[in-house]
Amino acid sequence: MSDSDDLFIREDPIFVNKELLEISHLPDEDRIVGRDEEISQLANAVNPAIFGQSPSNVLIYGKTGTGKSLCAKYVSSQLVSTAEDEGVDAIFAYVDCAQDTTETQAVQTIADSVNTPEADIYIPDKGISTATYYKRLWRILDAHHDVALIILDEIDKLEDDSILMQLSRAGEAGKIEDCKIGVIGISNKIKYKDRMDERVKSSLCEREFVFPPYDATQLNEIMEARSDAFRDGVIEDGVIPRAAALAAREHGDARKAIDILRYAGEIAQSTNADTVPEDFVVQARERAETDRFSELISGSTPHSRYVLQALTVLSLNDEDATGYRTTRIYDVYEDICRQEGADALSLRRVRDLLKEHAFLDVIEQSRHSGGSAEGSYTEHELLEDPEVVKEVLEDNIE
DNA sequence: AATCCACTGGAAGTGATGGATG
DNA sequence: CATCCATCACTTCCAGTGGATT
Numbered sequence: 275m276s277d278s279d280d281l282f283i284r285e286d287p288i289f290v291n292k293e294l295l296e297i298s299h300l301p302d303e304d305r306i307v308g309r310d311e312e313i314s315q316l317a318n319a320v321n322p323a324i325f326g327q328s329p330s331n332v333l334i335y336g337k338t339g340t341g342k343s344l345c346a347k348y349v350s351s352q353l354v355s356t357a358e359d360e361g362v363d364a365i366f367a368y369v370d371c372a373q374d375t376t377e378t379q380a381v382q383t384i385a386d387s388v389n390t391p392e393a394d395i396y397i398p399d400k401g402i403s404t405a406t407y408y409k410r411l412w413r414i415l416d417a418h419h420d421v422a423l424i425i426l427d428e429i430d431k432l433e434d435d436s437i438l439m440q441l442s443r444a445g446e447a448g449k450i451e452d453c454k455i456g457v458i459g460i461s462n463k464i465k466y467k468d469r470m471d472e473r474v475k476s477s478l479c480e481r482e483f484v485f486p487p488y489d490a491t492q493l494n495e496i497m498e499a500r501s502d503a504f505r506d507g508v509i510e511d512g513v514i515p516r517a518a519a520l521a522a523r524e525h526g527d528a529r530k531a532i533d534i535l536r537y538a539g540e541i542a543q544s545t546n547a548d549t550v551p552e553d554f555v556v557q558a559r560e561r562a563e564t565d566r567f568s569e570l571i572s573g574s575t576p577h578s579r580y581v582l583q584a585l586t587v588l589s590l591n592d593e594d595a596t597g598y599r600t601t602r603i604y605d606v607y608e609d610i611c612r613q614e615g616a617d618a619l620s621l622r623r624v625r626d627l628l629k630e631h632a633f634l635d636v637i638e639q640s641r642h643s644g645g646s647a648e649g650s651y652t653e654h655e656l657l658e659d660p661e662v663v664k665e666v667l668e669d670n671i672e
Numbered sequence: 673a674a675t676c677c678a679c680t681g682g683a684a685g686t687g688a689t690g691g692a693t694g
Numbered sequence: 695c696a697t698c699c700a701t702c703a704c705t706t707c708c709a710g711t712g713g714a715t716t
Binding site: 376378379400401402403404406575577619620622623626643648649650 | 698699700701706712713
């Protein structure tokens, strides 16, 4: 590095191409590791689309960070460009159902991403009935596309599957005539299929794939493949194997592995280090945890935080207990509300708030049955270290 | 077997918010 | 403009639940 005093002309000493480490980044094929088999099978399933025929509907299973979305997106984008060579107008839409949990929101994003300037159809964000979104979607597809691939990521987060129904029946119901639709569903719960509607199940699950978790060697390769995000020689030798080992232990989640690598680089940046030594990896993992956590908390309402605070207070004062009853938490929660000068919410609502926290893996719930006149009840327990929760909670007051 | 009872969770509803539409 | 539409954050009501006690 030059030792010039110019504040702003300095080059980033750590990263050259940081986008390689963003989760949304779609790598080239030679950077996708250990998924050759899956990719070719997937390509095979949607292949008819190239000639304007109906692609098979596909359901992909696999734990988080096993490359499901990555492969689906990759295959879809390849398909679109190959189809173009054949003179077929294909398009694909990606919906993250964790973001768009209702039928309406999901159709909205599909319609929005399938929309083209030529179509000149206005897709508002909200304020319109679900039926209208469908109508406009069919109109766009019919008039401007031959084939549409719709990727529904985290499909198990959808509140109801009527959208799947609509999509799979669109052709038969005569809603669209000149466009074929293929659906790629992605779920991390194998059980998801069981709770699906019988009719949807038969049409949606023409092909099924299961993506196994990555092992440490593959994680190693994945990170190796993306290591040119860093400047030459910045990462010390042990870093990648160490991060791979950590991530492999936590269920082979490649996303987490890459996150760790990025955080390690950021730590180096903020401490003005020239290289990334191995022990940054451990720090990076902790930071990834607390970051995720404070992200979750900052998005929640004050009362949601008070509830969590109540549970934290209990955990700190009474350490040997393994869980706390809803009513006990509610009592503490009422105290907190009094201190904050806020009206307490109903018990019913607090139960739902606790359930939401459980859903986000912030706390864990367990059902118990008590003795006489005790009935059945739920106990709640913090999953993170109470001290950490307390800190994050305090940082988030505003 | 009936009763108890703290606790659970589904259902329906309310009123406010923000936006589209004819 | 009035009318529709979805959604949020929350409430009220109420039919279970399940093991000990009667």
